[in-house]
Amino acid sequence: MHNFEFVKPSTVADAVKAMAGSGAQALSGGQTLLPTMKARLAAPAVLVSLTGVAEMKGVCMGDDGLSVGAATTHATVAAEARKSFAGLANLANGIGDPAVRNRGTIGGSLANNDPAACYPSAVLAAGATVHTNMRKIAADDYFQGMFTTALKEGEIITSVTFPVPHKSAYVKFNQPASRFALTGVFVAKFANGVRVAVTGASNNGVFRWKEAEAALSANFAAGAVAGLVVSPKDMINDLHGTAAYRANLVKVLTKRAVDAAS
Amino acid sequence: MTTISMTVNGKAVSGEVEGRTLLSSFLREGLGLRGTHIGCETTQCGACAVHLDGQLVKSCSVLAMDAAGASVTSIEGMANGDGSLSVIQAAFQEHHGLQCGFCTPGMVMATAALLKVNAKPTETEVRHYLEGNMCRCTGYHNIVKAVMAASGQDVSAIAAE
Structure with a gap:
């Protein structure tokens, strides 16, 4: 890994100042960024650790839903969202392994927007709001393709607010070696309809499967999507799974998520 | 620096x-x-x-x-104060939970973390928790057995393969 200057602010304001420097990069749990830097695929001049920013940590229920600080670890979300939003807690509890879950954070996952990451599907399916030091971004506007988001240079995610669905579940098919989602589906049932978000499948990153949303809004049962066809066009096609295989997984996992929703 | x-x-x-x-x-x-x-x-x-x-x-x-x-x-901080093996370390020795020993420090640390939050894990829970720890001798059966034994559970019914 190339060397860098390390800074560890304790407030969002100081983190924003540190991020204004040339070649600065935010570091959250580091479970993706540090391996990326070791492989020399990233070489920031300044690394701004967010692990010491207390105001970016924690889970609490407010008027707009469940608010999760961006620097909150997967393990903390798994424990603290258990009663209020079980679908989200279960997703968090399935990321990586216990050691990774003790470091990795929701903000880091969303800022990176890996096409096979789990969290983007929950954020998109719940219609969550991404809060940054500058503004609020609706989930539908936030994800802009593989590793691409609406975040601007130097912008830091501070928290995410989730409207809590009546029922929800996330089901993924693990890529057996990496434990990333080969494909994963988050289903969220609200009073005014159902939202379905798919990760790990499309070349364009996480997306909403709108045909399934319409079918499930009319009838929230696994059988409701049985007649739908998922096109393999634009699906990821690699040695772990063909585009057609992933397209099929989208439907299979959606059915399983509907069955599992609670 | x-x-x-x-x-x-x-x-x-x-x-x-x-x-x-x-x-x-x-x-x-x-x-x-x-x-x-x-x-x-x-x-x-x-x-x-x-x-x-x-x-x-x-x-x-x-x-x-x-x-x-x-x-x-x-x-290095896992042994008892007098230098004797801790319960977890002794269980790994007793149940042959290590072969080449390379993964063992990580396995012991993961086991200690598990038993802190789940004092009597099931075999499935142990295997799930150790997902991030690899043993390239593939000695998982005895590692799981050692973890179960360290939690004070009877391991006589667990196959040693």
Whole structure:
């Protein structure tokens, strides 16, 4: 890994100042960024650790839903969202392994927007709001393709607010070696309809499967999507799974998520 | 170089590090605590697992500077005060939970973390929790048996394969 200057602010304001420097990069749990830097695929001049920013940590229920600080670890979300939003807690509890879950954070996952990451599907399916030091971004506007988001240079995610669905579940098919989602589906049932978000499948990153949303809004049962066809066009096609295989997984996992929703 | 301080296995320590120095490197090269093994250095294998402020982490994926001021426990801090093997270590010895021993420090640290939150895990829970720790001797059956035994459960019914 190339060397860098390390800074560890304790407030969002100081983190924003540190991020204004040339070649600065935010570091959250580091479970993706540090391996990326070791492989020399990233070489920031300044690394701004967010692990010491207390105001970016924690889970609490407010008027707009469940608010999760961006620097909150997967393990903390798994424990603290258990009663209020079980679908989200279960997703968090399935990321990586216990050691990774003790470091990795929701903000880091969303800022990176890996096409096979789990969290983007929950954020998109719940219609969550991404809060940054500058503004609020609706989930539908936030994800802009593989590793691409609406975040601007130097912008830091501070928290995410989730409207809590009546029922929800996330089901993924693990890529057996990496434990990333080969494909994963988050289903969220609200009073005014159902939202379905798919990760790990499309070349364009996480997306909403709108045909399934319409079918499930009319009838929230696994059988409701049985007649739908998922096109393999634009699906990821690699040695772990063909585009057609992933397209099929989208439907299979959606059915399983509907069955599992609670 | 920057001087950092932390508590390792109950002792106050300090040393010089660069921004890029990993916690695993600081423990091994800075402090000479080579019980923490580096297997893959890519956050996969778990051989470098330690406890950081009581939480299981992979020390190759934490910057030493990010751990400044923290309390770290490594495998060297796992034996009893008189130097005898702890319950977990003794169970690994008793049930042949190690072959070449390379993954063992990480396995012991992961086991200690598991038993802290789940005193009597089921076999399935043990296997799930150890997902981030690889044993390339593939000696998983006896590792799981050792973990179950360390939790005080009867392991006579678990197959030794």
